[in-house]
Amino acid sequence: MNYWLMKSEPSAFGINDLIDMPDQTDHWDGVRNYQARNMMRDDMKLGDQIFFYHSNCSVPGIVGIMEVVKEGYPDHTAFDPDCTYFDPKSDPEKPRWIMVDVKFVKQFDRTITLKELKEKPELEDLALVRRGNRLSIMPVSEQQWAFILNLV
DNA sequence: GCCAACGTTGGC
DNA sequence: GCCAACGTTGGC
Numbered sequence: 001m002n003y004w005l006m007k008s009e010p011s012a013f014g015i016n017d018l019i020d021m022p023d024q025t026d027h028w029d030g031v032r033n034y035q036a037r038n039m040m041r042d043d044m045k046l047g048d049q050i051f052f053y054h055s056n057c058s059v060p061g062i063v064g065i066m067e068v069v070k071e072g073y074p075d076h077t078a079f080d081p082d083c084t085y086f087d088p089k090s091d092p093e094k095p096r097w098i099m100v101d102v103k104f105v106k107q108f109d110r111t112i113t114l115k116e117l118k119e120k121p122e123l124e125d126l127a128l129v130r131r132g133n134r135l136s137i138m139p140v141s142e143q144q145w146a147f148i149l150n151l152v
Numbered sequence: 153g154c155c156a157a158c159g160t161t162g163g164c
Numbered sequence: 165g166c167c168a169a170c171g172t173t174g175g176c
Binding site for chain 2: 034134
């Protein structure tokens, strides 16, 4: 099993929005970065566990867990001219962008803040806390996963 | 609102 | 293929 962290701005789609979805499941659309896409396309497998991270907000941090319930498939929002995520260069015959479906697993009692994560020597290799990292999807090692869970 | 870091675009 | 310009991310 693999572990991941995915960022979302709570003003656009926060963990409570996922909880409110039918079956507490949604597709993770709108990823327009090749590295992140490749991870969804090639490495995310059914049952993989994902930290839900709130970015670009007053208290950035990890707020809960979700899991992969459908592996990579074409992101249809790229084909819709009325959608913010429209990409005219993504051909429906040869889709450029990929998404996965995720399901809510749990919400933490508190936010594990970015500040806190940055203070832990055990997490210095976590992509999230490395300088200038802007990836919206990143792998988390089994050790990092367990360590972070212990902080809750 | 500011700005550093990064990815993408496009001229050459 | 290089690289400057530009747009975006996201913490602060």
